[in-house]
Amino acid sequence: MADVFRLFYGDAPIAHGEFSGGPSKEILAVVHRAELRDGLWKDTFSGAGKTLSFSSAPQGRTEVEKKRLRKRQVKLGLYALLREITGMRPAWGSLTGIRPSRLLYEQMAEGKSPEEAAKALVDVFDVSPSRAALLVELETMQRGLRVLPEGTFNLYIGIPFCKTRCLYCSFSSGEIGDGHLVEPYVEALLREMDLCRAMIEEKGMRLRAGYVGGGTPTAIPRPALEKILDRAKKAFPGAVEWTVEAGRPDTIDRDMLQMLRDSGVTRISVNPQTFSDATLRRIGRAHTGEDTVRAFxxxxxxxxxxxxxxxIAALPGEDLPIFSQTLDRVLDLAPDSVxxxxxxVKRSSKLHEQLHLQGGGQHGLPPEGEALRMTESARSRLSQSGYFPYYLYRQKYMAGNLENVGYARQGKACLYNIGNMEETASVLALGAGAITKWLFDRELRIERAPNVKNIEAYIARVEEMARRKRKLLFSEESGEEASR
Incomplete structure (x- = not known):
């Protein structure tokens, strides 16, 4: 239920239990009463002098499904009360999950058209018509790409090093420093690759799409990255797509790009985040807007x-005009996807730490509603320029409770991103902090095998990481081992 409160009250403290205090402007006390009577759930929610009551029939066939759908009923009731109290309507309505598209496909599985499914999201979950329409556009782009051919998998290779750590970053990456961990890390990664190659051959599977991310893969020396790519292409041949996150323009030069091209990389990412040099300095990125133009x-x-x-929309110190200037520069360059x-504002980021130390100060964050204006502007202008949404996901603590959206020209949607975000592809994930996700279609379930996040621990325990994957891929009763 905490996620529903955060839709309206952000990161405010939340407590569950008995409340004996009286009315207070500083404390919102919400009471939920429920009883099953005459075959119906009777739910009553009250708070801030308002009371709402609902009746609903139990749903679901299995116990797991019944529990999930009952939780959904309660969340919808709580959402309705909080919307009544605050007068707010979040863009995604009552949805708090990472993948809103999953609900669209759930409705379509019942025989609805994409448009009918989108209308159900508006009617049941209070999703805004704008976001429902976004999902319909996304479904159109994903047709024929969402589900992998049988016997195929995707590959993720993590390079957890960056030149500097961005203010907002929460990934398990380290600043490269003097580089003393790069060589032992690469050797451990190659060892994990060799061990997993044998498993994949034993399973008789083939690679569809590979993705090298981080961190910033191009932050490590070119020969080291070349060695990783060469081994990966030999261990897992046949991919129709290879992406490398060349995200920081200050890590890209002619020799690096030529090596990527010669290694068979088909797709790269060159990430400005913003073209405002003042913002780039503020968020800790050691490059300029012109560096991005040069690299691209x-x-x-x-x-x-x-x-x-x-x-990135809603960066510290930015507003719609600054964001629009960045969008101008991007459209001038005409990349294949944006x-x-x-x-x-993730809890493990420097930005969260600074906000906390400032006692909740905004550190120059854009005002309420600006993130929505930025993302709506981007969607409109990208659409006019021939880009269409092809994948979407949400995260906790996002400005405006909004989303991340990948837009692409026709024929340029990233296969890895679709399979990973929609969880319609098994992903073999190598490297520190990488999480292997394997689909078991007969049970309609996904099992995970996480690698430890700490770089030195990964180097020391790489054989164990490979054993976790073997247990996952070959055991009938796989379970996720704790990442510690």
Whole structure:
């Protein structure tokens, strides 16, 4: 239920239990009463002088499904009360999950058209018509790409090093420093690759799409990255797509790009996040907007015809005009895909730490509603320029409770991103902090095998990480082992 409260009250403290105090402007006390009577659930929610009551029939066939759908009923009731109290209507309505598209496909599985399914999300979950329409556009782009051919999997390789750590970053990556961990990390990664190659051959599976992320893979020396790519292509041949996150323009030069091209990489990401140099300094990125232009132009000259660019809406110190200027520069460059992220203030980020130390001060964050205006502007302008949404996901603590959306030109949607975000593809994940996710279709379930996040621990325990994957891939009763 805490996620529903956060839709309206952000990161305010939440407590569950008995409340004996009287009315208070500082404390919102919500009471939920429920009883099953005459075959119906009777739910009453009260708070801030308002009371709402609902009746609903129990749903679901299995016990797990019944529990899940009952929780959904209660969340919808709580959402209705909080909307009544605050007068707010979040863009995604009562939805708090990472993948809103899952509900669209759930409705379509019942025989509804995409448009009918979207209307159900508006009617049942109070999703805004704008976001429901976004899901319909996304479904159109995903047709024929969402589900992998039988016997295939996707591969993720994590390079957890960056030149500097961005203010908003919460990933399990480390600043590269003097680079003393790079060589032992690469050797451990190659060892894990060799061990997993044997498993995949034993399973008789083939790779569809590979993705090298981080961190910033291009932050490590070129020969080290070349060694990783060479081993990966030999261990897991046949992929129709290979992506490398060349995200930081200050890590890209002609030799690096030529090596990526010669290694068979088909798609790269060159990520400005913003073209405002003042913002780049503020968020801890050691490059300028012009560095991004230089890197992108060089990549085009070398022959890359599938380049993504990432932007972030609602960065500290930015407003709609600044964001629009960034969008102008991106559209001038005409990449093949554009990913528009909404700033998420993660608990493990430096930004969250600074906000906390300032006693809740906003650190120059845009005002309420600005993130929505930015993302709506991006969607409109990208659509006018021939880009369409092809994958979408949400995170906790996002500005405006919004979303991250990948837009692409026709024929340029990233296969790895679709399979990973929709969880319609098994993903073999290598490296520190990487999480393997395997689909078991007969049971309609996903099992996970996480690698430890700490780089030194990963190096020391790489054989154990491979054993976790073997247990997952070959045991009938696989279970997730704790990442510690």
């Amino acid at each position: 132009t060089l990549a085009r000259k070398i022959g890359f015809d599938d380049i993504n660019m990432d932007l 990913t528009v992220h909404t700033l998420a």
